[in-house]
Structure formats: C-alpha cells, structure tokens
Amino acid sequence: MGASARRGPYICGIDAAMDVVSGKWKSLILWELDNYGTRRFGELRRGLPGVSEKMLIQHLREMEEDGLIHREVYREVPPRVEYSLTADGTSLNEALRPLGAWGTARSARLAADDVVARA
Amino acid sequence: MGASARRGPYICGIDAAMDVVSGKWKSLILWELDNYGTRRFGELRRGLPGVSEKMLIQHLREMEEDGLIHREVYREVPPRVEYSLTADGTSLNEALRPLGAWGTARSARLAADDVVARA
DNA sequence: CAGCATCCCACTAGATACTG
DNA sequence: CAGTATCTAGTGGGATGCTG
Numbered sequence: 536m537g538a539s540a541r542r543g544p545y546i547c548g549i550d551a552a553m554d555v556v557s558g559k560w561k562s563l564i565l566w567e568l569d570n571y572g573t574r575r576f577g578e579l580r581r582g583l584p585g586v587s588e589k590m591l592i593q594h595l596r597e598m599e600e601d602g603l604i605h606r607e608v609y610r611e612v613p614p615r616v617e618y619s620l621t622a623d624g625t626s627l628n629e630a631l632r633p634l635g636a637w638g639t640a641r642s643a644r645l646a647a648d649d650v651v652a653r654a
Numbered sequence: 655m656g657a658s659a660r661r662g663p664y665i666c667g668i669d670a671a672m673d674v675v676s677g678k679w680k681s682l683i684l685w686e687l688d689n690y691g692t693r694r695f696g697e698l699r700r701g702l703p704g705v706s707e708k709m710l711i712q713h714l715r716e717m718e719e720d721g722l723i724h725r726e727v728y729r730e731v732p733p734r735v736e737y738s739l740t741a742d743g744t745s746l747n748e749a750l751r752p753l754g755a756w757g758t759a760r761s762a763r764l765a766a767d768d769v770v771a772r773a
Numbered sequence: 774c775a776g777c778a779t780c781c782c783a784c785t786a787g788a789t790a791c792t793g
Numbered sequence: 794c795a796g797t798a799t800c801t802a803g804t805g806g807g808a809t810g811c812t813g
C-alpha cells in the first residue's frame with residue numbers, strides 16, 4: 536500500500552498520464568534510461584544529482600509496477616540490477632518530448648526576462 | 655511562500671513544465687479553457703466535478719502568476735470574473751496533447767486487461 | 774457570484790542507520 | 794552493490810464558515 540499510481544478512474548488522458556509521471560524524479564529516470572538504454576542502480580543514482588536512495592528505489596518500484604520499466608536482477612557477487620524501459624516507457628518518453636521542449640523554451644524566456652529585470 | 659511554482663532552477667525542460675502543471679486540476683483547467691475560450695469561476699467549478707473552491711481558486715491564482723491564464727474582472731453586481739488562456743497557456747496545452755493521447759491509450763489498455771482478468 | 778481564512782489530515786519526500 | 798527500515802518535516806488537498 537504504497538504511494539503508487541491510483542490506476543483510475545481517470546477524468547481524461549492527461550489525468551491518467553500525470554498519475555504515472557508525477558513524482559519528482561520519474562521523468563528524469565525515463566530520460567536517463569532512454570539515453571543509456573540500460574542503467575544500474577548506482578549509475579542512476581549518480582545520474583540524478585540530489586535524489587535519495589529511498590526515493591530512487593521507491594520511484595523505480597512504482598514505475599516497474601506501472602509497466603514503464605523493466606528490472607533485471609543478476610544474482611552475482613556483488614549483486615547487479617539493471618533497469619531499462621519497456622515499450623510503454625519508451626512511448627511515454629516520446630509523448631513527453633513536446634512538454635520538455637515547451638519547458639525548455641519557457642526556462643529560456645524566464646532567464647531572459649530575469650536578465651532584463653536586473654538591468 | 656505559497657504553493658506556487660518553484661520557478662527554477664530546473665534540471666531539464668520536463669522538470670520546468672511539470673513544475674507548472676503539477677496540481678490535481680491544472681491540466682483539466684487548461685483543457686476546459688481551451689475548449690470554451692473563456693470561462694467564469696462558477697462554470698469552471700461545475701465543469702470540474704469534485705474540485706473544491708479553495709483548490710480551484712488556488713490553482714487559478716498560481717496559473718495566473720505563471721502566465722498561463724488571464725483573469726479579467728468585471729466590476730458589476732453580482733461580480734463577474736472571466737478566465738482565459740494566454741499564448742503560453744495555449745502552447746502548453748498543445749504540448750500536453752501527446753501525453754493526453756498516451757494516457758487515453760493506456761487507460762483503454764488497462765480497462766481491456768481488467769476485463770480479461772475478470773473473465 | 775466570487776473569493777478569503779482557518780483547521781486538519783494524508784501523503785511526499787528527506788535524513789539516517791542497518792542488511793544480504 | 795543494492796537495497797530496507799524508521800522517523801520526521803513539509804506540503805497538497807479537503808471541509809467548513811465568513812465577506813464584498
């Protein structure tokens with residue numbers, strides 16, 4: 536009974552999508568996994584500056600349960616676990632691209648306004 | 655000190671965009687305003703079943719401060735206030751469209767799986 | 774009609790310490 | 794290395810009542 540997705544009922548598609556992406560690091564995890572294809576726990580941790588172990592594992596578990604990522608365990612010593620995107624995770628990442636572009640444009644504009652404001 | 659957007663610094667574009675859309679009803683407000691062009695407070699309230707007055711006004715104020723919506727006050731009796739999208743809000747709505755489509759597809763698939771599971 | 778103020782709870786997320 | 798467990802603070806969001 537964790538803090539995972541509600542899994543409906545949803546008012547609309549965005550609602551359903553937001554349910555699965557909300558979480559401070561989830562979109563970053565998606566992006567990281569999309570870039571590298573496959574990532575170990577420690578690599579993700581280093582790739583997401585500021586994330587705590589607890590939040591990382593919690594988000595990873597929820598995303599696994601939501602069918603966005605795949606978790607492959609190699610029973611070795613030392614233990615190795617590799618995370619990768621599922622088809623769903625990949626398509627979600629695609630769907631997030633325009634939003635990312637919008638955010639980048641907005642950030643740039645805010646920064647520019649800030650410079651003007653300081654002048 | 656409110657519950658408004660952090661307004662940076664952001665790790666990436668999605669981060670910046672999520673900062674502005676996160677809030678249970680914000681994407682719905684965007685969608686509603688995009689559909690109707692302009693909406694009064696009471697109309698929005700009725701259009702978003704389940705929203706409380708407090709959350710609606712709070713989200714509207716934050717979105718206004720974030721430059722996503724425009725608030726026009728008509729000093730009449732009884733008072734009238736109309737909300738509409740700014741150019742930024744409109745473009746954000748565009749950027750959210752693929753995500754909405756993804757969520758809709760996911761919902762449909764989950765529902766189908768659910769039917770199968772019950773069979 | 775449109776909004777503000779206040780109280781309250783659940784949940785999110787962080788820090789820290791421990792384990793197979 | 795890859796987690797678990799526990800405790801705590803901060804915040805999101807709901808209910809209710811009041812105002813111009």
